[in-house]
Amino acid sequence: MGDYVLLAIGCIFVNNILLMQYLGNCPFLGVSKKMETAMGMGMSVVFVLVLAGAITWMLNHFLLKPFGFEFLRTISFILVIAALVQFVEMFLKKSIPALYAGLGIFLPLITTNCAVMGVCLINIKEDYSFVQTLVASFSYAAGFGLALILFAGIRERIILARVPKPLQDTSIGLVSAGMLSLAFFAFKGMV
Amino acid sequence: MAKSVVQEFTKGLWNEIPPFRLVLGLCPSLAVTKTVENGIGMGVAVTFVLVCSNMLISLLRSIIPKQVRIACFIVVIATFVTVVELLMQAFTYPLFLQLGIFIPLIVVNCILLGRAEAFAAKNGIIPSFADGLGMGIGYTLSLTALAAIREILGSGTFYNIPVFGPSFKPFAFMVQAPGAFICLGLMLCIMNMLSRK
Numbered sequence: 001m002g003d004y005v006l007l008a009i010g011c012i013f014v015n016n017i018l019l020m021q022y023l024g025n026c027p028f029l030g031v032s033k034k035m036e037t038a039m040g041m042g043m044s045v046v047f048v049l050v051l052a053g054a055i056t057w058m059l060n061h062f063l064l065k066p067f068g069f070e071f072l073r074t075i076s077f078i079l080v081i082a083a084l085v086q087f088v089e090m091f092l093k094k095s096i097p098a099l100y101a102g103l104g105i106f107l108p109l110i111t112t113n114c115a116v117m118g119v120c121l122i123n124i125k126e127d128y129s130f131v132q133t134l135v136a137s138f139s140y141a142a143g144f145g146l147a148l149i150l151f152a153g154i155r156e157r158i159i160l161a162r163v164p165k166p167l168q169d170t171s172i173g174l175v176s177a178g179m180l181s182l183a184f185f186a187f188k189g190m191v
Numbered sequence: 192m193a194k195s196v197v198q199e200f201t202k203g204l205w206n207e208i209p210p211f212r213l214v215l216g217l218c219p220s221l222a223v224t225k226t227v228e229n230g231i232g233m234g235v236a237v238t239f240v241l242v243c244s245n246m247l248i249s250l251l252r253s254i255i256p257k258q259v260r261i262a263c264f265i266v267v268i269a270t271f272v273t274v275v276e277l278l279m280q281a282f283t284y285p286l287f288l289q290l291g292i293f294i295p296l297i298v299v300n301c302i303l304l305g306r307a308e309a310f311a312a313k314n315g316i317i318p319s320f321a322d323g324l325g326m327g328i329g330y331t332l333s334l335t336a337l338a339a340i341r342e343i344l345g346s347g348t349f350y351n352i353p354v355f356g357p358s359f360k361p362f363a364f365m366v367q368a369p370g371a372f373i374c375l376g377l378m379l380c381i382m383n384m385l386s387r388k
Contacts, residue, residue, distance in 0.1 A: 073295070075273055122292065178376065185369065
């Protein structure tokens with residue numbers, strides 16, 4: 001049990017997917033201008049990432065590995081993720097409309113979110129067991145959501161500040177992301 | 192005609208240079224630019240995939256049904272990424288190890304899907320080729336520039352050759368994550384200043 005807690009802390013803080021592993025930066029800068037959109041994106045990523053992590057793990061261990069099709073990993077993973085996102089979208093629309101209304105527009109964007117694909121590949125590369133994969137996927141996604149929400153808070157403040165013209169928008173966004181990343185450095189050596 | 196092809200090529204080099212003007216494909220540009228060697232390797236890999244997928248998508252654009260075009264584009268892109276992955280594993284193994292999961296992650300690089308959707312799906316094969324090549328070279332140049340700054344300041348070398356004397360203390364901040372974000376942010380700021388004139 002302790003191992004899983006350590007793994008979770010490591011994935012959320014020490015190896016934060018956005019700020020330490022540089023994955024998922026496009027939505028990070030794209031949807032972090034408002035707190036609500038950041039929350040929606042974070043929730044959708046948690047939802048999809050856990051499912052995607054579980055399914056790609058099974059795909060890799062039951063299909064690709066036994067038959068020696070590992071060179072097809074990239075292509076099969078991206079198809080699985082794309083299909084999964086599509087399926088989740090349809091499912092939510094039918095059965096949980098309230099959640100769909102909240103997540104709706106962010107779901108299609110997740111297909112090209114490199115954090116999802118990246119975490120699936122990391123799980124395979126680190127040779128995690130099935131339970132470890134679930135814990136790691138959830139924690140990486142939680143870390144993604146945490147960073148996104150923190151960053152949205154910073155960005156809402158930046159709008160009110162007087163920023164020099166050339167630095168506006170993405171530029172100042174990147175610089176403040178750097179500062180946030182620096183803050184996350186404090187977690188290094190915790191696990 | 193000839194002039195427009197040249198224009199498609201050159202727009203990728205300054206006017207729409209990724210990842211600065213089109214803020215797409217940021218993740219690999221931050222992650223692999225610790226050294227110039229990695230930056231160039233990543234840029235060349237992306238250029239190859241971009242040119243090939245742009246050409247193939249442009250050829251297939253009348254066959255692909257509109258409703259499933261995104262899925263088709265992803266399959267085409269993923270095929271070429273697999274080709275690059277296997278080629279790099281065979282011929283440039285140390286670089287393959289250095290870039291790690293960022294080679295398969297070229298699939299989800301928004302530049303590729305973005306160009307396929309915005310350009311190759313609407314234009315003929317020759318303009319698509321020019322567009323892909325221009326964007327690819329622009330991307331390689333930006334990665335190289337970013338990598339050069341980070342490597343020179345962060346480890347005091349350029350392409351693994353020491354630039355400063357032995358008394359230089361590396362500014363290790365630059366090769367780590369925060370340095371990457373701040374460096375890219377400041378480069379974007381400089382680009383904005385230059386093009387405002």
